[in-house]
Amino acid sequence: MTGLGSVVALSGGVGGAKLVWGLAVAMDPLNLTVIANPGDDFEHLGLAICPDLDTVTYTLAGHANQYTGWGRANETWTFMDALESIGGETWFRLGDGDLALQVERTRRLSAGECLGDVTADICHRWGIAANIRPASGSRVRTVVETDIGDLSFQHYFVRDQCAPRVTGFRFDGASTARPDEAALAALADPSLRAVLICPSNPFISIDPILAIPGYRAAIAATSAAVIAVSPIIGGQAVKGPAAKMLAELGLAVSAQSVWRHYGDLIDAIVLDTADVRLADAARADGLDVLVTPTVMGDDAGKKALAHAILAFADSTRALAKT
Amino acid sequence: MTGLGSVVALSGGVGGAKLVWGLAVAMDPLNLTVIANPGDDFEHLGLAICPDLDTVTYTLAGHANQYTGWGRANETWTFMDALESIGGETWFRLGDGDLALQVERTRRLSAGECLGDVTADICHRWGIAANIRPASGSRVRTVVETDIGDLSFQHYFVRDQCAPRVTGFRFDGASTARPDEAALAALADPSLRAVLICPSNPFISIDPILAIPGYRAAIAATSAAVIAVSPIIGGQAVKGPAAKMLAELGLAVSAQSVWRHYGDLIDAIVLDTADVRLADAARADGLDVLVTPTVMGDDAGKKALAHAILAFADSTRALAKT
Numbered sequence: 001m002t003g004l005g006s007v008v009a010l011s012g013g014v015g016g017a018k019l020v021w022g023l024a025v026a027m028d029p030l031n032l033t034v035i036a037n038p039g040d041d042f043e044h045l046g047l048a049i050c051p052d053l054d055t056v057t058y059t060l061a062g063h064a065n066q067y068t069g070w071g072r073a074n075e076t077w078t079f080m081d082a083l084e085s086i087g088g089e090t091w092f093r094l095g096d097g098d099l100a101l102q103v104e105r106t107r108r109l110s111a112g113e114c115l116g117d118v119t120a121d122i123c124h125r126w127g128i129a130a131n132i133r134p135a136s137g138s139r140v141r142t143v144v145e146t147d148i149g150d151l152s153f154q155h156y157f158v159r160d161q162c163a164p165r166v167t168g169f170r171f172d173g174a175s176t177a178r179p180d181e182a183a184l185a186a187l188a189d190p191s192l193r194a195v196l197i198c199p200s201n202p203f204i205s206i207d208p209i210l211a212i213p214g215y216r217a218a219i220a221a222t223s224a225a226v227i228a229v230s231p232i233i234g235g236q237a238v239k240g241p242a243a244k245m246l247a248e249l250g251l252a253v254s255a256q257s258v259w260r261h262y263g264d265l266i267d268a269i270v271l272d273t274a275d276v277r278l279a280d281a282a283r284a285d286g287l288d289v290l291v292t293p294t295v296m297g298d299d300a301g302k303k304a305l306a307h308a309i310l311a312f313a314d315s316t317r318a319l320a321k322t
Numbered sequence: 323m324t325g326l327g328s329v330v331a332l333s334g335g336v337g338g339a340k341l342v343w344g345l346a347v348a349m350d351p352l353n354l355t356v357i358a359n360p361g362d363d364f365e366h367l368g369l370a371i372c373p374d375l376d377t378v379t380y381t382l383a384g385h386a387n388q389y390t391g392w393g394r395a396n397e398t399w400t401f402m403d404a405l406e407s408i409g410g411e412t413w414f415r416l417g418d419g420d421l422a423l424q425v426e427r428t429r430r431l432s433a434g435e436c437l438g439d440v441t442a443d444i445c446h447r448w449g450i451a452a453n454i455r456p457a458s459g460s461r462v463r464t465v466v467e468t469d470i471g472d473l474s475f476q477h478y479f480v481r482d483q484c485a486p487r488v489t490g491f492r493f494d495g496a497s498t499a500r501p502d503e504a505a506l507a508a509l510a511d512p513s514l515r516a517v518l519i520c521p522s523n524p525f526i527s528i529d530p531i532l533a534i535p536g537y538r539a540a541i542a543a544t545s546a547a548v549i550a551v552s553p554i555i556g557g558q559a560v561k562g563p564a565a566k567m568l569a570e571l572g573l574a575v576s577a578q579s580v581w582r583h584y585g586d587l588i589d590a591i592v593l594d595t596a597d598v599r600l601a602d603a604a605r606a607d608g609l610d611v612l613v614t615p616t617v618m619g620d621d622a623g624k625k626a627l628a629h630a631i632l633a634f635a636d637s638t639r640a641l642a643k644t
Contacts, residue, residue: 078396082419087426100410
């Protein structure tokens with residue numbers, strides 16, 4: 001039945017969070033489950049920090065900083081100034097308000113609570129109706145293999161500003177990590193309308209999720225349409241190092257590299273109108289294709305993309321059933 | 323030799339820190355060692371918090387909040403607001419800048435550094451010449467015994483606003499705590515000019531220090547004058563629950579109860595001019611007496627009291643040697 005059923009979205013940070021925000025407006029958010037990338041998570045200053053999970057949470061709560069793409073709106077920085085004055089590490093910027101989430105989450109995890117429950121409680125307090133799930137409560141850490149050696153993700157991304165040349169990736173802990181049970185249940189929901197792979201970096205935002213046992217199989221098993229939104233538009237990444245990584249890995253900086261990266265896992269690809277010329281190539285690879293504006297420059301753009309993808313998902317599913 | 327030599331001050335929070343500030347101006351601060359009360363320390367939000375140590379440190383660094391008597395000047399409170407929004411405990415107010423010290427100290431202690439070294443490093447970075455020492459790197463916790471049961475110090479002091487009726491005190495961990503080696507060495511210095519017991523609460527600011535093995539013996543062994551400054555002036559405490567505690571313990575709310583509490587440990591008492599009528603009683607108890615303004619309403623008052631006490635210490639010592 002068109003327009004009903006649940007949706008699962010796999011998301012990294014900024015770009016994914018924008019689409020998730022649009023989805024939460026375009027559909028009943030109670031039927032939306034977001035599986036957030038755990039690969040960016042790290043321990044810093046003794047705190048358990050989950051950047052992508054938090055970007056999604058802040059975005060749906062209306063607390064996100066629209067200018068930086070990370071952290072909170074109306075943030076203050078007294079903590080960082082004082083930390084610098086006592087010689088603490090300041091390369092990773094933690095705002096005063098952001099710190100509340102890090103400190104309280106760390107306290108609760110140390111007290112034995114699981115990350116999924118802590119996240120759900122914070123979402124409840126902030127009035128978030130969608131179900132934001134960390135892909136795993138286990139430790140999963142992206143390691144970026146580069147020309148200067150292996151780098152933990154935040155060292156590569158924040159401290160070194162993505163400057164080292166990438167040769168590969170691995171996801172420490174992923175192979176033995178436990179997938180989030182609520183996330184797996186959402187993927188197994190018989191009323192599932194679509195699985196969306198958000199316009200996030202395939203290598204460092206989506207692959208860490210897919211590397212956790214259970215997710216690939218659950219996505220392969222669903223009868224719902226599995227749709228990826230390309231984060232590469234007109235040969236460029238809207239934000240972040242996706243284009244640089246593709247080039248360094250010897251791949252074309254193109255949406256085609258994205259859909260081929262996902263391979264059989266997806267049924268369909270969403271291309272920006274700038275990439276309309278790639279639609280036939282995608283169809284030739286056996287994919288359904290939606291060509292639509294995907295940049296999401298404002299809230300109207302987020303909503304429009306979400307509506308377009310949901311309608312496309314329903315038509316794709318209807319097609320598959322005929 | 324008058325005017326030279328080292329000084330050791332035992333201090334709690336606000337009142338003690340004021341006198342310590344005056345001493346650091348009135349003498350060569352390199353010769354000043356401050357032993358800070360560990361009994362107020364506690365774990366909160368997973369952080370190692372040392373309120374009295376920090377008040378002394380902030381005061382000497384010029385970072386102290388003159389209005390609240392605790393925390394930092396020019397503080398912001400974004401963290402507490404955000405913490406409240408996710409249901410965290412907010413009865414103990416931690417400012418955004420204050421939090422830097424708590425987070426970084428907790429990280430360094432967890433990494434195996436000792437509290438004395440971390441404190442010394444922060445003092446160095448903030449240009450503090452005096453030697454601020456935590457009385458112990460071990461866990462020493464004041465428990466306030468009250469009519470509603472035993473309360474950890476911060477629950478009694480901050481959360482319950484000192485409302486419960488006090489019946490006694492104990493200092494968990496003190497009997498097996500290790501005294502700070504630098505503090506003990508300062509007390510054993512042959513050039514020691516004076517040991518000052520600051521105008522801090524005898525029960526909850528000074529007794530926790532004295533309960534740690536080694537301090538009483540070291541103070542008893544010194545040939546320097548041991549001088550207490552009464553925190554009770556004209557039958558009232560300048561700040562805090564000292565007067566209320568004296569009354570609840572069935573003791574006179576008077577400087578006399580203070581000097582008798584310290585007993586043989588001290589050689590002399592400093593009384594405010596409001597208590598000049600008590601001077602003879604103190605002398606009758608075998609003490610040298612200085613009567614001088616002790617309220618320290620501004621920086622000039624802190625300096626004047628420090629100068630007066632140092633001159634008094636030298637004359638008392640000279641007297642003892644004749």
